[in-house]
Every structure is written in C-alpha cells, then in structure tokens.
Amino acid sequence: MLEHKIQSEQDSHDIHGKKKNIKYDLEKTLIIKKTKSREISEKILFTGLDNSGKTSIIKVLQKEISQIAMLKPTRQAQRKIFEFLGNDISEWDLGGQEKYRIAYLKEPTKYFDRSNVCIYVIDIQDRGRMEESISYFSDVIKEFRKLEISPLIYIFFHKFDPTYAKNEGIHLEGLISQLKDEIRNIIEEEFNVSYSNTTIYDLWSIISSFSDLLLKIFPQSELLDKTIQEFAESLDSNCNAILVLDSNSLVIGQFFENEESKQILTKSTPYFLTLNDSLEDDVQGEQSMIIERGNKRFFTDQFRIKRASEPLFLIIMTPKRGEHLLREKIDSFITLLQGII
Incomplete structure (x- = not known):
C-alpha cells in the first residue's frame, strides 16, 4: 500500500x-x-x-x-x-x-x-x-x-x-x-x-x-533495465517478461519480449499485487508464488533494499511449457538488483 x-x-x-x-x-x-x-x-x-x-x-x-x-x-x-x-x-x-x-x-x-x-x-x-x-x-x-x-x-x-x-x-x-x-x-x-x-x-x-x-x-533505470534484459536472455528464451515494482505498484525496472507479453503482464500486475496484499498477514517466511494462467507461468517474489521501508516485488512471466526457474538463479538475480537499486 x-x-x-x-x-x-x-x-x-x-x-x-x-x-x-x-x-x-x-x-x-x-x-x-x-x-x-x-x-x-x-x-x-x-x-x-x-x-x-x-x-x-x-x-x-x-x-x-x-x-x-x-x-x-x-x-x-x-x-x-x-x-x-x-x-x-x-x-x-x-x-x-x-x-x-x-x-x-x-x-x-x-x-x-x-x-x-x-x-x-x-x-x-x-x-x-x-x-x-x-x-x-x-x-x-x-x-x-x-x-x-x-x-x-x-x-x-x-x-x-x-x-x-x-x-x-x-x-x-x-x-x-x-x-x-x-x-x-x-x-x-x-x-x-x-x-x-x-x-x-x-x-x-x-x-x-x-x-x-x-x-x-532517480535515473538508475538504464543500468537496471540492462541487467534485467541480460538475466532474461540468460534463461534461453524461457522468459517472456520481467517487472520490478515497489510496494505502490510503481515500476523500478522492466523487460518485455514483445508487445503481446507487455500487454499480458501489465494487465495481470494489479491482480498479483492485490493477491499478495491479501495473503501478506497469513504467509510466514517464504514470500514467492508460482501461478499458472492460460499458457503462461508467473513467478512472483519480494525482496528488500536497505534504504526503503517497504519491500520491492519481482514478477517473471515464462511459457507454461518451459522449465521452472531455479531458486539459485532467482536469488543471484535479486542480489544483482539489490546492488544496483
């Protein structure tokens, strides 16, 4: 909020x-x-x-x-x-x-x-x-x-x-x-x-x-977007889109494979953040979620940076047929984001 x-x-x-x-x-x-x-x-x-x-x-x-x-x-x-x-x-x-x-x-x-x-x-x-x-x-x-x-x-x-x-x-x-x-x-x-x-x-x-x-x-977005794009490309075409948002739904960084991916993820983002808000009081420890809708799979997670009181949110959209993202890769990516932001 x-x-x-x-x-x-x-x-x-x-x-x-x-x-x-x-x-x-x-x-x-x-x-x-x-x-x-x-x-x-x-x-x-x-x-x-x-x-x-x-x-x-x-x-x-x-x-x-x-x-x-x-x-x-x-x-x-x-x-x-x-x-x-x-x-x-x-x-x-x-x-x-x-x-x-x-x-x-x-x-x-x-x-x-x-x-x-x-x-x-x-x-x-x-x-x-x-x-x-x-x-x-x-x-x-x-x-x-x-x-x-x-x-x-x-x-x-x-x-x-x-x-x-x-x-x-x-x-x-x-x-x-x-x-x-x-x-x-x-x-x-x-x-x-x-x-x-x-x-x-x-x-x-x-x-x-x-x-x-x-x-x-606050112009650190160019380096952040480049880092997000490089991470997406490292997934061997298994990534359609990535969004990094703050707790107000404001965009920190983004990557979209094409316009169709952009339309799907941006229209879905309010749903994911609302779902996260509704579960926040009940979820202990692990904050990540994997949700499948249509032919897409959505991975969501949250992480913190030292100078902000509220967490940031990560949403990654991949094809449903693709392999699940490895937790180790996600953690390394989040560490990179924390270093830039």
Whole structure:
C-alpha cells in the first residue's frame, strides 16, 4: 500500500518539552500533520482545473480505487508524503476550483516554488473547458518563470477511456494534436514536457506514466533495465517478461519480449499485487508464488533494499511449457538488483 505520511512545517512543544501534533492550516484548507523528521528529496505538483481527475489519479497510485466514486472536490492544497526507493517525496494535490486557482497565483512561493515535477491534468472529455485549461496552464508556467525554476512538465490527457477513445477516434487525435501545439507555444522549448493518455479504466496507463517521471528523477533505470534484459536472455528464451515494482505498484525496472507479453503482464500486475496484499498477514517466511494462467507461468517474489521501508516485488512471466526457474538463479538475480537499486 502507498503508505502516506503527512509532514508538519513546525512542531509545537508544551512546557515539559513533549511534542504535540499540530495542524498548520493555510486559510483552513492546507492540512499538515506531524511525521518523523527526514529531508524531502523531491516535490511533485498535481494541478489543473477542477474535475479534471487529479485526485482520482492519486487514488489509483495509492491503490484506493474503491474510493474514487465517493470523491469530493479537493479543497485548496492537500500535501502528502510518499516513499520511493527510500526517498521521501512531497506530493501536492492542488484543488482546481477557480477561487483556489486565484489564491495559488497570488502566493506562488507557497504552492509552486521548489517543484521538481508538475503534472498538469486535462480532462480530455470536457471540450467546453479546453480554453480555460490551457489558459491556466499558461498562468502556471508564468509563475515557474518568475520563480526561476524549471520542473519537468507532464501533461496527462486524462479520462482517455477506451470506449470514449474508440467512439471519438480521429476527432480525439485532432484535439490532442491541437492541445500539444498550444502547449508547445506556451513553454517555448524552455521546459522539458512529456505527454500521456491516462484513464482509471486502464490502471497501467497511470502507473507507467507516473513511474516514468520518478525514474527520470532517480535515473538508475538504464543500468537496471540492462541487467534485467541480460538475466532474461540468460534463461534461453524461457522468459517472456520481467517487472520490478515497489510496494505502490510503481515500476523500478522492466523487460518485455514483445508487445503481446507487455500487454499480458501489465494487465495481470494489479491482480498479483492485490493477491499478495491479501495473503501478506497469513504467509510466514517464504514470500514467492508460482501461478499458472492460460499458457503462461508467473513467478512472483519480494525482496528488500536497505534504504526503503517497504519491500520491492519481482514478477517473471515464462511459457507454461518451459522449465521452472531455479531458486539459485532467482536469488543471484535479486542480489544483482539489490546492488544496483
């Protein structure tokens, strides 16, 4: 589970020197609680118009999908802390209602400053507000320029639902192309920008997009992917795909033999992690599992690295007809991964 901790910006002490939990509330909307003292390494900003789907995306990343139907509009800014490979990362969810957007622009240092990544979410189905959304994106970029910061910019074209995308077809492609042109005109090659089509109906679209930006912040992925590929090739064509994930389902490293293997494993990943969560309290000692589905065999295991509080997960997909993986090979591979990560 994505174990969120909420950080305080100051501690209050009573006369006996005991720390008390406090709520520091900017206009009674930004709620921050006390957590252990550790330096925040990065700041990720989720912003965009109200109802664009920012909080739904965050709930998917928290594996709290069941709560999406009950979500209410985010009030002002909600800040939480999550861990990635032993690094505490500050995640800011900026409510998108107009009155809040005005407040952010009036006090940009409180909300935008020190951002390493800006995820700007656009509801691709709400065509009536595209102009408003692009206008606000322009305002955000202006504040980055004033603050003299250059965060990575990720545009999530959200609610790119399969049925909607199929029905809209070429019209949707044209709209996205037009939006990209407008965005490029705003950033003027000054910022590094990436684009993703996301939807809560395809969890991998969100997980892979968010994983990509994290691996750009902590760039050991190239060596890790090379190591994973070499291990896959050492199995004499007996390996279709490999994924290394953290406890939040975020991708650390990956190998896919082909597009078909990628589709099978990425669609199966939420199932394996959910199964692991459900068995976690009952399983003692050995954490590996072998599951056969269709003509594929899935080996799953978990391992730890020193600087992370939660385990990492390994999933290997092989042909069902192939030989079982030797435990010795798996252990050697995990040792290699631990050395890199």
